[in-house]
Amino acid sequence: MTAGKEPGRILMTADWVVGHENGQHVLLPRGEVVFEDGAILFAGHGFEGEVARRIDCGRALIGPGFIDLDALSDLDTTVLGLDNQPAWKKGRIWPQSYMEKGPREMYAPEDLRWQKHYAFTRLIRNGITTALPIASLFYREWGETWDEFAGAAEAAESLGLRVYLGPAYRSGNTYVAEAGSIAFHFDEERGLAGLADAVRFCEHFEGRAGGLIRTMLAPDRIETCTGALLSRTAQAVRDLDVPVRLHCCQSAFEYDSVVRMHGKSPPEWLRDIGFLSPRAILPHLTFLSGLNGIEYEAPDLDILAEGGAALAHCPLVMARSGAVLKSFARYRDAGMTIGMGTDTHPPDMILNMQLGLITARMADSNPQAVSAADMYDAATLGGAKALGRSDLGRLAPGARADITVISLDDPAIGQVIDPIQTILLNGSGRDVRTVVIDGRIVMQGGVIPGVDHDALRVGAQNRFDGLLAQYPDRTFGHPPVEEIFAPAYPLRKAPA
Numbered sequence: 196m197t198a199g200k201e202p203g204r205i206l207m208t209a210d211w212v213v214g215h216e217n218g219q220h221v222l223l224p225r226g227e228v229v230f231e232d233g234a235i236l237f238a239g240h241g242f243e244g245e246v247a248r249r250i251d252c253g254r255a256l257i258g259p260g261f262i263d264l265d266a267l268s269d270l271d272t273t274v275l276g277l278d279n280q281p282a283w284k285k286g287r288i289w290p291q292s293y294m295e296k297g298p299r300e301m302y303a304p305e306d307l308r309w310q311k312h313y314a315f316t317r318l319i320r321n322g323i324t325t326a327l328p329i330a331s332l333f334y335r336e337w338g339e340t341w342d343e344f345a346g347a348a349e350a351a352e353s354l355g356l357r358v359y360l361g362p363a364y365r366s367g368n369t370y371v372a373e374a375g376s377i378a379f380h381f382d383e384e385r386g387l388a389g390l391a392d393a394v395r396f397c398e399h400f401e402g403r404a405g406g407l408i409r410t411m412l413a414p415d416r417i418e419t420c421t422g423a424l425l426s427r428t429a430q431a432v433r434d435l436d437v438p439v440r441l442h443c444c445q446s447a448f449e450y451d452s453v454v455r456m457h458g459k460s461p462p463e464w465l466r467d468i469g470f471l472s473p474r475a476i477l478p479h480l481t482f483l484s485g486l487n488g489i490e491y492e493a494p495d496l497d498i499l500a501e502g503g504a505a506l507a508h509c510p511l512v513m514a515r516s517g518a519v520l521k522s523f524a525r526y527r528d529a530g531m532t533i534g535m536g537t538d539t540h541p542p543d544m545i546l547n548m549q550l551g552l553i554t555a556r557m558a559d560s561n562p563q564a565v566s567a568a569d570m571y572d573a574a575t576l577g578g579a580k581a582l583g584r585s586d587l588g589r590l591a592p593g594a595r596a597d598i599t600v601i602s603l604d605d606p607a608i609g610q611v612i613d614p615i616q617t618i619l620l621n622g623s624g625r626d627v628r629t630v631v632i633d634g635r636i637v638m639q640g641g642v643i644p645g646v647d648h649d650a651l652r653v654g655a656q657n658r659f660d661g662l663l664a665q666y667p668d669r670t671f672g673h674p675p676v677e678e679i680f681a682p683a684y685p686l687r688k689a690p691a
Contacts (some may be wrong), residue, residue: 200634203247204231207631210603211614213258214238215589220572222614228257230596232636238590246370252629254604256478257615258571259588260324260357260597260632261544262578264440265478265536266508267349268314268328269307270659273515273539279680283377286670287333289370293669294380301665308346312619313651314542314645315347315356319544321624322599324632325357325578325587327440327476329538332415334662338364338389339413341396354646355637357597359438359582360408361396364389365415366424367619371671377448379456380420386424390414392432401437407633412439417461418449422468429470438474438582440507441465445479445518450489459483460493462502471502476581477534478507480526496529505532505581508573510551512539522558523551523565534578535570543624544574545601552619567619587615600629 211561212226215238229237229246237244279285289298293621302310311328318326328347332338339362351358366386372378390412397410411456412435414420420441432439445459453461462483465471481487483495499506506526513519520526526533548570555565580586586594601618603611609621618626630638637643663680667673 200233201230201248201636204229204236204244205250206242206246206250206256207250207252207598207600209252209255209257209600211256212238213256213590213615215507215594218590219348220231220568220576226257228590228598230598230631230634231622233596235590235592235594235596237592248451249551252600254336254602255628256601256603256618257590258599258601259575259590259594260599260630261322262325262534262588263323263537263542263544264327264476264505264578265329265509265538266314266318266323266326266583267330267537268544268691269310269330270313270655270662271540272331272662273512275663275680277515278683281375283371284671286666287671288377289333289368290671290673291370291372292673294370298336300336301662301669302658304340304342307340307343308350309654309658311343312350312354313655315350315358316646316651317540317650319354319630319638319643320357320627320641321544321628322601322630323537323544324597324630325359325582327359327411327438328451329478329536330363332365332368337385337414338362340457341392344396344400346402347466348403348408351408354643355407355632355635357407357632358409359411360400360438360681361393361411361413362389363413363415364393364424365419366421367419367532368666375672379452383421383423386421387427390424390428390431394435397435397437404634407516409437410435411437412438414441416442416449417465418452422457422464425465425470426468429468429472432472432474436474436478438477440476441470443477443480444482444495445513447488450482450491454491454510460491460495462495462498463493466498466502471499473503473505473532473583475502475504476507476534477504478509478538479513480506481513481520486521487518496526496531500529500531505534505577507534507536507581508551509536509538509547510554511537511543511547512612514550514554515539516524519554519558523555523569524559527565527569532571532577532580534581535574541624545618545622545624545626548574549619549622567616570619571615594661596631596634598629598631602626
């Protein structure tokens with residue numbers, strides 16, 4: 196079990212503190228933050244009350260913990276697809292032969308639980324204090340299971356991470372019917388059974404660990420969900436009052452598939468089946484009408500904004516596949532709630548803010564279109580708004596004591612006149628030194644108590660190697676591993 200809340204009043208100070216006044220962040224040079232029993236009591240200068248302990252973080256930025264609306268919770272396989280394309284040819288989509296044999300779990304149950312613990316340590320290490328886990332279903336028999344998410348709850352509680360949990364479910368999947376041709380397989384009954392299990396999970400786990408464990412519904416991808424599944428999910432969201440996350444508008448293939456199957460754009464379809472609401476979180480949204488080659492006639496952005504849904508912006512993982520949001524400023528000005536997600540390794544929120552800023556300015560060819568503050572707001576206040584949590588994402592009296600300390604003392608960080616701009620120029624998740632969640636110091640000086648990072652690295656590589664060995668069975672044409680994943684340059688091994 197994780198350590199309890201710090202006893203008594205704790206005062207933290209540093210060269211810079213991100214306070215919060217009148218609905219916005221403010222910078223406090225040599226500011227102070229005081230928390231007690233898991234809640235912020237004070238953020239400002241000259242606290243006059245008694246304190247049990249003072250922590251001077253020195254040349255650092257004390258700010259609210261980052262909120263990750265799409266947080267990686269398995270072993271990321273991005274490295275396998277970075278240069279190895281197209282996806283249908285490299286095992287990213289099941290071949291029909293694999294489908295006919297019957298998909299199987301590619302990890303043992305204990306490995307699925309282990310992955311959650313491993314991934315959650317990476318989130319804390321990068322200053323993420325609230326996470327909505329996401330994992331790929333490409334390597335699963337169908338959906339995620341109660342057992343692995345019970346393990347996720349245990350891992351989060353033991354590490355002290357604030358999470359929103361819910362096993363992913365779906366009505367169908369894509370497969371390679373023949374070279375270059377992608378088809379769909381649907382099993383409505385199986386999808387609805389997954390929703391029923393997810394609802395029971397919410398009812399059973401909501402509020403565990405003193406409120407650190409919250410729940411959500413997680414239908415996987417819009418193109419692999421039927422109208423019945425999403426309509427019933429929306430009703431469950433209203434009944435349970437939990438967030439729902441659905442990956443949406445993340446590729447031209449997905450967009451075109453929804454139009455072909457339902458005669459409407461993805462946002463139109465979600466609106467018409469009653470899915471959109473302020474509880475809906477939609478990762479990516481990079482492919483909307485008029486953007487990224489989508490010619491469909493529909494006011495997609497207006498529909499999403501009017502429906503109240505939030506965007507989980509994941510700039511790093513999308514840029515790796517050649518897609519960018521066009522543009523952050525346009526979505527912001529339309530009135531959408533914008534939070535951030537990492538969705539890949541490393542779960543580096545600072546890197547995602549940096550890339551989000553760069554791609555936003557490139558999309559508009561305008562350095563004034565989006566500011567460093569816009570990105571920092573998305574990683575804190577935007578995520579809190581998406582979750583309906585005014586007690587997260589800010590250091591203000593009454594908010595939960597979720598705090599991230601980012602070091603500014605490494606020469607690599609450069610010069611500082613404004614710490615937010617500096618970390619978005621030169622910072623990294625590796626600069627996160629201390630993390631407090633709900634009044635518990637869960638990492639100090641880069642050390643998470645009881646976590647052996649070297650052992651985790653070895654364990655992750657061993658499990659990854661085991662997954663890699665199974666790729667020929669689930670790749671079109673069943674080529675050997677070395678043909679599926681070619682090295683960046685030819686290998687020249689030493690002579691025997």
